[in-house]
Structure formats: C-alpha cells, structure tokens
Amino acid sequence: MTKNIIRSSKELIERAIAIAGEGRRKTVAVAAAQDADVIGAVAQAQAEGFLNGILVGEVELIKKLAAENDFNIDGMELVDKKDVNEAAHYAARLAADKKADAIMKGFLPTSALLKVVIDKKYGLRGSNTLSHCAVLDIPGYHKMLNFTDGGMVVKPDVDQKYQILENAVMVGRALGLSPVKVAVSAATESITGKIAHIISDVEEIRPRAMEELEDVIVEGPLSLDTATSKKAGAFQGIDNPVVGEADIYLVNSIEEANIVVKALIQFAGAVFCGVIVGAKVPVSLVSRTDTVMNKKASLALACVVSDYYTQNHIWE
Amino acid sequence: MNELPEVFIPEVNRFEQIVARAKDKIAGSKKCRAALMAPVEADMLRAFNKAVEATLIEPTILGEEAAFKKTCAEAGLSPDKFRITNIKGIDETVARAARMARDGEIDLIVNSRLPVADMLGILFKTESEFITRKKVVSHVAVFEPRQYKKLLMLTDSAVVVQADLKTKLGLISNIIEVADKIGIENPRVAVLAAVEVIYPQMPVTMEAAVLAKMAERRQIKGAFVDGPLSFDIAVDMAAAYAKGVKNSPVAGQADALLAPNIEVANGIYKAMTLYGHCPLGGVIVGGRVPIALSSCSDTAENKFNSIVLGILIA
Numbered sequence: 321m322t323k324n325i326i327r328s329s330k331e332l333i334e335r336a337i338a339i340a341g342e343g344r345r346k347t348v349a350v351a352a353a354q355d356a357d358v359i360g361a362v363a364q365a366q367a368e369g370f371l372n373g374i375l376v377g378e379v380e381l382i383k384k385l386a387a388e389n390d391f392n393i394d395g396m397e398l399v400d401k402k403d404v405n406e407a408a409h410y411a412a413r414l415a416a417d418k419k420a421d422a423i424m425k426g427f428l429p430t431s432a433l434l435k436v437v438i439d440k441k442y443g444l445r446g447s448n449t450l451s452h453c454a455v456l457d458i459p460g461y462h463k464m465l466n467f468t469d470g471g472m473v474v475k476p477d478v479d480q481k482y483q484i485l486e487n488a489v490m491v492g493r494a495l496g497l498s499p500v501k502v503a504v505s506a507a508t509e510s511i512t513g514k515i516a517h518i519i520s521d522v523e524e525i526r527p528r529a530m531e532e533l534e535d536v537i538v539e540g541p542l543s544l545d546t547a548t549s550k551k552a553g554a555f556q557g558i559d560n561p562v563v564g565e566a567d568i569y570l571v572n573s574i575e576e577a578n579i580v581v582k583a584l585i586q587f588a589g590a591v592f593c594g595v596i597v598g599a600k601v602p603v604s605l606v607s608r609t610d611t612v613m614n615k616k617a618s619l620a621l622a623c624v625v626s627d628y629y630t631q632n633h634i635w636e
Numbered sequence: 637m638n639e640l641p642e643v644f645i646p647e648v649n650r651f652e653q654i655v656a657r658a659k660d661k662i663a664g665s666k667k668c669r670a671a672l673m674a675p676v677e678a679d680m681l682r683a684f685n686k687a688v689e690a691t692l693i694e695p696t697i698l699g700e701e702a703a704f705k706k707t708c709a710e711a712g713l714s715p716d717k718f719r720i721t722n723i724k725g726i727d728e729t730v731a732r733a734a735r736m737a738r739d740g741e742i743d744l745i746v747n748s749r750l751p752v753a754d755m756l757g758i759l760f761k762t763e764s765e766f767i768t769r770k771k772v773v774s775h776v777a778v779f780e781p782r783q784y785k786k787l788l789m790l791t792d793s794a795v796v797v798q799a800d801l802k803t804k805l806g807l808i809s810n811i812i813e814v815a816d817k818i819g820i821e822n823p824r825v826a827v828l829a830a831v832e833v834i835y836p837q838m839p840v841t842m843e844a845a846v847l848a849k850m851a852e853r854r855q856i857k858g859a860f861v862d863g864p865l866s867f868d869i870a871v872d873m874a875a876a877y878a879k880g881v882k883n884s885p886v887a888g889q890a891d892a893l894l895a896p897n898i899e900v901a902n903g904i905y906k907a908m909t910l911y912g913h914c915p916l917g918g919v920i921v922g923g924r925v926p927i928a929l930s931s932c933s934d935t936a937e938n939k940f941n942s943i944v945l946g947i948l949i950a
Binding site: 458459460461470471474505506543544545548549551552555556571572573574575576578579580582583584585586587588590608609 | 781783784828829830831837838840866867868871872874875878879895896897899900902903904906907908909910911912914931932933
C-alpha cells in the first residue's frame with residue numbers, strides 16, 4: 321500500500337487509476353441511473369480506467385440518454401429496475417454482497433437513496449451518522465481541505481459533530497494524511513460570549529478526539545483564514561499545529577460548509593470532490609451543475625475511500 | 637442549453653467608480669472628518685494617508701501617540717502631518733471617538749487593529765450614544781470579483797452574530813442604504829441558504845422565504861429580495877436555470893448576499909479575499925457615523941477602499 325499523500329484533485333484521480341492498475345478496480349452501482357449527467361460521469365470515469373459501472377434503472381431510457389449524449393456505456397452492466405426505490409434496493413444489495421464498492425445516486429432524491437442504504441437488512445450502516453465531505457482542491461492552498469458537513473446534518477449537536485469529525489478523519493486517512501489536522505470553525509478566534517456554543521463544542525470534541533482517535537490533532541475555534549494561512553495566524557497571534565495546515569474544516573451548520581464551498585468554487589476556482597461517508601461503502605452524488613472535473617474527482621474520491629476501507633479491513 | 641437572460645448590470649460596477657463618486661461628493665462640499673483609532677498597522681496608515689493626500693479627508697488620530705509614531709516610521713510617513721490626540725488605552729480611545737461622533741465633530745471612524753468585538757462593546761454602551769434611531773448596526777462588505785460582471789455586497793461578517801427575522805430586515809435596510817450611496821438602485825438581495833427550496837427542518841430556508849414574500853408584497857421597499865438561494869444560484873445564471881430557478885429578479889444576478897449567520901458570512905469573506913484575491917471594501921453602518929473596517933490581512937488597496945466607502949456613506 322502506497323503511503324503517498326494526496327494533495328490535489330489531480331493526484332486523487334491518479335491514485336484512483338493506480339489502485340485500478342494494482343488490480344483493485346472499483347465497481348460503482350448506480351441507483352436509478354436514468355440521468356444523463358450521472359451516466360456521463362460514470363462513462364468518463366470508466367474510460368479513464370478507474371472504475372466499472374453497474375447501471376441500475378430504466379434500461380431503455382438509460383440507453384437512449386447515452387446514445388443522445390454520445391456516452392459510451394458498452395462495458396457496463398445494465399440492470400432493469402423501473403421503480404427508483406427498487407433500483408436503490410438492488411444497488412444496496414450489490415454493495416452488501418460485495419459486488420459493488422460504492423453506490424452512486426441517480427435520478428432519485430438523496431434522502432430516498434440513503435434510507436435504503438442504511439436499511440438494516442443490508443448491514444451497510446456504520447455506527448456513526450451519515451455525513452457529507454466536500455473535499456476541495458483550492459488554488460493557493462497547498463493541500464486538500466475537507467469541509468464537513470455541508471450536505472447531510474442541518475445543525476449538528478456536539479455528538480453528531482464528533483461523528484462527523486470521525487467520518488472525515490477516515491476520509492483523511494484514505495488521502496494518506498498523518499496526522500490528520502482538524503480545525504473547528506468559528507467566525508473569530510477571540511473568545512466572546514456570543515460564540516459560547518462553539519467554544520463548548522471545541523472543549524468537548526478536542527479532548528475526546530485526541531484520546532479516542534490516533535494521529536489526529538484538533539484545534540479551534542479557527543476562522544477559515546487562520547486555519548489555512550500561517551500568515552493570517554501570525555496576524556492574529558495564534559499559533560498551533562493546525563494553523564495554516566488544516567486538512568478538515570469542521571463547521572457548525574449545513575449552511576456554513578455548503579455556502580463557503582460554493583463561494584470557493586465560484587470565485588476561487590476550487591475543484592470539488594464530494595462523498596457521503598459513515599456507511600460501509602461510500603455514497604457518491606454529483607449535481608447537474610458540477611463540472612466534468614468535479615464529477616470525475618468525486619467518483620475518484622469514492623474509489624479511494626472504498627479502497628482504504630477494504631485494504632485496512634475497516635468494517636470487518 | 638437555452639439562451640439565458642441577460643444579467644442586469646448597474647451603472648456603478650467597479651471600485652474605481654466608487655472612488656470617483658467619493659471624490660465628486662467631497663468636491664461639492666467639505667472634506668470628510670475622519671478619526672483613525674490607534675494602534676494602527678502600517679498598511680491602514682498608508683491607506684489613510686492616501687485619502688488625506690487625495691484631499692478626501694480631514695484626519696484626526698486618536699490613541700497612544702508613541703505607538704502611532706512608531707507605525708509612522710514603519711510606514712515611512714512623517715507624524716507631523718497628523719493631528720494626534722494622545723489617549724491611553726483602547727476603551728478610552730473608542731469612547732472618545734463615540735463622543736466626537738455624538739457631538740458632530742467627526743463624520744467617519746476608521747478602525748484598524750482594535751478587535752471588533754471590543755470596539756463594539758464600548759460603542760454599544762448606552763452612554764456612548766452611538767446607536768440612534770433604533771437602527772440595526774451591521775457590517776457590509778463590497779467585493780469586486782473578477783469573475784463577476786458587477787460589484788457584490790455581503791452582510792454580515794463582522795457585527796451581527798445571528799440575526800432573527802426582524803434583525804434581517806434591518807440588515808437588508810442597511811444594504812439598501814449602502815447600495816444607494818454607491819449608486820446601485822434597487823439592489824438584488826439574495827437570502828442565502830444551503831438549498832433553493834424550503835424544508836421545514838431547515839429554518840434558514842423558511843426565514844429566507846418569508847423575506848422574499850415580504851419583498852413581493854412591498855413590505856420591503858427599495859430592493860428585490862429572493863430566497864432561499866444557494867450561493868451558486870445567487871451568482872450564476874446558468875446554475876439558476878439548471879436548477880429550475882427562473883424568473884427570479886435576484887437569482888443569477890445578485891448585487892448583495894444576506895448570509896444566515898456570521899460564520900457563513902465570515903467564511904465567504906475569507907474565501908473571497910484569501911483565495912479569490914478579490915478587491916473589496918468594508919464598512920459598519922447604522923450607527924451615528926460609519927466605521928471603515930477591514931481585516932488585518934487585507935491589502936492596503938482594500939483598506940483604502942473601506943475608507944472611500946465610509947466617505948461616501950458618511
């Protein structure tokens with residue numbers, strides 16, 4: 321197993337291809353695959369050589385969409401399940417039977433898919449809440465930054481925050497990070513009464529993470545600039561091992577991660593790789609507005625996370 | 637893809653136009669009396685001096701004289717050109733600025749190194765009489781993103797931590813005021829959320845929808861307001877159309893962003909400056925006089941922009 325750290329979206333895709341080259345090419349089961357953007361993303365990743373797709377859904381429509389958009393789905397297994405819920409169950413079954421390494425969302429609501437994924441009969445549920453990781457490759461930052469959770473838990477309480485952190489650390493390990501450096505977000509580093517809830521979260525999460533998780537450093541509260549810029553840290557007079565070096569930015573609400581991530585994509589040219597973690601297989605979802613690069617990188621992240629799970633027997 | 641509607645671009649859409657407007661304003665009346673609160677860092681002093689040399693402001697320095705002179709040396713400026721009122725301690729300095737604002741002796745406060753929370757703590761004391769007319773005091777940042785065809789305002793990354801619905805109305809009214817002074821009529825205000833639809837489990841989306849409805853019913857005048865809008869839908873017409881948000885006066889062409897809370901706004905601010913390398917200016921409005929404010933790590937140019945915004949609003 322290679323120990324190289326993945327620092328960019330390019331390196332992430334290269335790693336996914338390398339994993340396939342070492343004979344561990346991942347299989348991704350797409351639930352309700354009748355969606356042109358999704359078919360396009362899977363076809364492209366398959367052509368790049370880092371995964372095999374199983375398209376579960378309305379086969380006739382899938383074929384039609386692929387033909388219309390000139391996507392090559394020749395090498396893919398197609399499974400006809402017209403009902404989107406049935407398609408989700410089929411994809412979950414494939415993952416439970418280890419015939420798929422990751423699940424991808426197609427033409428159905430995220431909540432409908434995840435409800436099936438955590439259905440007890442598949443045994444795919446982990447001990448934590450499911451959470452979303454937006455791993456960004458930001459021009460000007462020397463490593464990937466994982467914003468979490470901007471997609472699943474609306475307003476995490478301290479226990480959920482801890483689970484979100486644990487999930488994100490797993491992704492960090494899959495990226496080869498050691499130690500994993502976590503910044504707990506706040507708008508300001510100065511301790512005022514108004515952000516008391518954040519301070520108390522940090523006070524609870526920090527010692528717990530340091531004790532229960534190996535090779536993790538948690539600091540906070542840190543604002544985005546101090547978490548990612550040593551210069552900003554020096555300005556504020558703050559110095560700790562996470563300042564300017566954060567791998568994970570643990571936020572306080574779904575709005576915070578979601579909105580700041582989109583600002584970085586729109587106005588700072590960041591490449592976005594998203595994945596839902598917490599289950600025994602990663603769940604990938606791409607949005608219509610994602611660029612080709614974002615979609616490819618998101619699927620590569622799912623493959624790299626899945627490979628980390630199996631190589632390290634995480635769920636066994 | 638179908639053709640997208642054109643984005644409305646106000647006549648004023650670049651910072652240089654804001655600077656020109658400030659110069660016009662001063663040319664037609666007297667200089668803006670600006671108090672710079674020390675300690676100050678060198679870049680802010682340079683920006684302040686630039687405004688003095690452009691004959692935009694009549695400067696006053698409040699704070700510890702010795703420390704200020706040290707900064708002058710660092711910035712390569714002679715302290716003799718400034719009128720300095722030697723005051724010991726941050727509390728006293730801010731209190732003096734508040735008193736001068738109350739007594740009509742200054743039109744603008746410029747802050748540099750004083751922690752915002754400490755400064756506001758003193759200004760918000762009743763005896764400071766800094767808050768008048770029961771207005772909300774809030775921070776408005778104005779960005780000039782190179783990927784965007786116009787200026788983009790943001791509130792509130794510095795003052796109001798968590799606004800309730802009533803306070804959000806105050807934030808919008810301050811946005812309208814700043815937009816008006818800059819020269820943007822009927823600003824298009826996007827109320828930000830994680831999604832563009834309303835979910836009962838996401839209170840932010842419900843408040844945004846209420847604000848949009850209030851604007852539609854003309855309970856909010858002088859602005860177009862729409863929400864909930866995700867960040868991409870607010871500023872990118874293609875994203876708005878791809879996600880089915882059409883016929884919105886705001887989506888894809890926002891002039892201003894109302895963030896759900898200070899963490900979000902601050903994150904946007906830092907993302908835009910640190911990684912978007914976006915020119916900006918920032919000002920606290922709603923008090924007796926505006927306060928030009930910028931982050932320590934902002935460039936001297938951005939600090940000048942903040943002062944210019946303050947001059948226009950004063």
